[in-house]
Amino acid sequence: MELAYIPSPSRGVLYLGPIPLRGYAFCIIIGVFIAVWLGNRRWVARGGQSGTVADIAVWAVPFGLVGGRLYHVITDYELYFSPGRDWVDAFKVWQGGLGIWGAIALGALGAWIGARRRGIPMPAYADAVAPGIALAQAMGRWGNWFNQELYGRETHLPWALHITSSEGGRVPGYYHPTFLYESLWCIGVAFLVMWADRRFKLGHGRAFALYVAAYCVGRGWIEYMRVDDAHHILGLRLNDWTALVVFLLAVTYMIVSSRLRPGREEIVEPLAADGPTDGPVASGGSAEGAVASGGSAEGAETDTRAGKPAASEPKAEPADEPKPKAPAEEPESATKKS
Numbered sequence: 639m640e641l642a643y644i645p646s647p648s649r650g651v652l653y654l655g656p657i658p659l660r661g662y663a664f665c666i667i668i669g670v671f672i673a674v675w676l677g678n679r680r681w682v683a684r685g686g687q688s689g690t691v692a693d694i695a696v697w698a699v700p701f702g703l704v705g706g707r708l709y710h711v712i713t714d715y716e717l718y719f720s721p722g723r724d725w726v727d728a729f730k731v732w733q734g735g736l737g738i739w740g741a742i743a744l745g746a747l748g749a750w751i752g753a754r755r756r757g758i759p760m761p762a763y764a765d766a767v768a769p770g771i772a773l774a775q776a777m778g779r780w781g782n783w784f785n786q787e788l789y790g791r792e793t794h795l796p797w798a799l800h801i802t803s804s805e806g807g808r809v810p811g812y813y814h815p816t817f818l819y820e821s822l823w824c825i826g827v828a829f830l831v832m833w834a835d836r837r838f839k840l841g842h843g844r845a846f847a848l849y850v851a852a853y854c855v856g857r858g859w860i861e862y863m864r865v866d867d868a869h870h871i872l873g874l875r876l877n878d879w880t881a882l883v884v885f886l887l888a889v890t891y892m893i894v895s896s897r898l899r900p901g902r903e904e905i906v907e908p909l910a911a912d913g914p915t916d917g918p919v920a921s922g923g924s925a926e927g928a929v930a931s932g933g934s935a936e937g938a939e940t941d942t943r944a945g946k947p948a949a950s951e952p953k954a955e956p957a958d959e960p961k962p963k964a965p966a967e968e969p970e971s972a973t974k975k976s
Contacts, residue, residue: 640794644815646803650784660732661784669774670699677767685764685960686758686907691767694752698745705744713876734785738775738857739880742850761843762906765835769828769847775853782817790814790863815866816860823856827847841902842895847888854885 650787652659677691711718711728714735718728727733746764753760765947782788790813799815801808830852835845858881862874 641802643798644646644818645800645814646786647784648802650786660733662734662781663732665778665781665784666703666736669777670695672777673770673774676773680769680782681766681906682765684762684903684906686762686766690756690907691763693756694729694758694763697752701751702741702745703731703736703932704746706738706741707731708744709740710735713737714867734787734890735777736781739877739884742771750798757908759903759906761846761902762841763841764846765840768846769831769835772824772828772849772853774820774830774936778830779817779821779824780789782813788817788866789863790816790819790860791865813865814863816864819863820860823860824853827852827856839902840900844892844895847892847895851885851888851892852933854881854888858885934956 650661674692674695681691682688718725751762753763786801789799792811793814798812800812802810831845831849834848856877861877871879
């Protein structure tokens with residue numbers, strides 16, 4: 639008899655009338671909100687405008703969901719296209735099955751499109767949202783708990799996960815909660831990236847590369863513990879090989895980038911031509927802005943008023959000039975001397 643274990647939910651979906659409320663979907667949605675919220679705070683701290691992260695996320699999130707699903711379906715195609723399988727199930731995202739590698743790859747493409755439309759350097763944006771993505775992954779892994787999937791080998795540790803479902807070839811029992819291991823690892827990765835970014839002023843995509851490399855390290859040993867069906871190459875699961883290759887690429891990028899582009903971007907987002915901004919005031923906006931940009935208060939005043947005095951500041955009257963004194967009359971005696 640197990641005295642301590644992590645229970646699995648009795649079901650992963652609740653119904654609000656005819657509307658299904660799925661735990662897996664809720665975890666993904668909450669993760670997206672966390673990523674956008676933290677990314678926005680970091681972007682504004684870097685000098686960007688509030689709301690930019692959310693605007694670009696409108697492109698990145700749908701691309702990421704499609705990419706994650708495509709990676710899963712392609713690498714586990716036999717689950718949907720083998721004899722006796724229904725290919726329509728490939729579109730049922732709520733049943734689980736999003737590959738993080740495809741989600742990041744295609745999500746990055748969507749983010750690049752959104753960033754390009756706003757004239758924003760993609761590496762700077764990636765650095766800002768990297769910790770938030772890690773926290774979103776940490777939240778998303780709890781969707782696997784709702785679906786009773788992606789657990790590890792059998793164990794009798796106090797924190798073992800109790801699997802109760804027998805659907806899809808599952809065998810009820812006690813297993814390593816790999817979803818929990820990865821969730822905690824992602825939280826650690828998020829804090830590592832934020833610390834390193836603050837300590838070393840990472841720029842030009844290096845904070846994002848650190849996130850990728852650190853995640854791959856954890857994903858490698860966690861993936862090795864899983865017992866769900868997967869393709870193997872030379873005795874290793876496909877995702878282990880993917881983690882190894884992506885880790886090497888991320889480390890290589892960090893080394894090359896630090897040599898070619900040391901330091902951090904000074905400007906991450908161009909100021910809008912009009913409308914309020916959270917960043918520095920554009921030239922011609924105020925006397926203080928002009929002074930900050932190397933001008934003078936007088937010059938800023940002229941630019942603001944377009945050469946005309948402001949209505950609220952009446953033109954000062956010129957001071958009265960001293961009147962010339964009349965020549966003093968000569969004494970009458972001096973005139974008679976001649």
